[in-house]
Ligand SMILES: Cc1ncc(C[n+]2csc(CCOP(=O)(O)OP(=O)(O)O)c2C)c(N)n1
């Protein structure tokens with residue numbers, strides 16, 4: 622988990638710098654501060670399980686196993702990218718690793734994740750031992766989109782093997798949660814549908830791991846959908862370049878003390894899971910891997926107009 626979190630942190634820090642030097646294109650939303658959720662959830666998934674995400678997707682894509690060079694190349698708009706440079710940061714897809722879709726349409730992938738879950742449930746009826754699941758990551762703002770309620774309803778009715786993972790960072794763009802909904806806890810919303818739900822400290826990766834493990838076991842066993850709400854805070858602005866004047870700087874500083882990556886380092890060292898040198902080696906290896914990914918991406922060619930045309934379906 623520590624390795625995954627450092628790979629995400631190092632990748633996104635580098636992406637932030639590349640955005641400022643104009644080497645990555647389009648709006649960039651970093652998940653800095655939320656790495657524990659991606660690592661704890663995806664760390665328990667198998668190859669056949671699938672994940673979906675939204676506009677803040679880098680961490681989920683990396684945690685599910687997408688290679689860093691191709692992911693970096695995608696953000697740079699190169700032909701060697703995951704989507705051949707056609708998608709960019711908000712449209713990352715890596716079918717080979719079960720990352721089936723990210724989108725800039727807030728809430729847009731929640732119903733799509735149900736499609737994969739329905740397919741899994743249909744396979745389950747005909748294949749002994751089939752227990753793959755579908756997982757969708759979304760923010761607290763997405764919960765107010767109509768697609769969320771529609772999806773929860775049908776997922777519960779059809780007992781679909783889907784885990785809804787809400788990263789509740791208390792903001793939707795520049796709007797605090799209290800200004801767009803009277804509901805404080807997302808996990809409270811799904812009780813009428815009989816969906817098992819839990820809220821967890823999203824900055825405590827071990828706690829996320831344990832809570833997700835419990836929910837995942839039920840979903841794999843065929844109990845129907847589950848929802849995990851992870852309370853967290855984005856340590857960067859909504860997008861790279863956001864002057865971030867709408868948040869209390871003190872609160873962000875307090876959250877920095879709860880940085881999930883450093884926290885897992887401290888916990889792991891205290892428990893003897895690894896020592897200081899091993900933690901340092903993990904951190905350094907992640908940074909080196911990211912530098913190699915940047916070098917690889919820079920050498921990747923630009924897509925041609927012919928390539929773009931060949932990827933258009935329909936006429
Ligand atoms: C359907 C739709 N409505 C509005 C927007 C504009 N928009 C982009 S991000 C965002 C806020 C999303 O908040 P949340 O789901 O909490 O995710 P976070 O950015 O906090 O991770 C909004 C409203 C959009 N992209 N799509």
Ligand SMILES: [Mg+2]
Nearest residue numbers: 760761790792
């Ligand atoms: Mg949010």
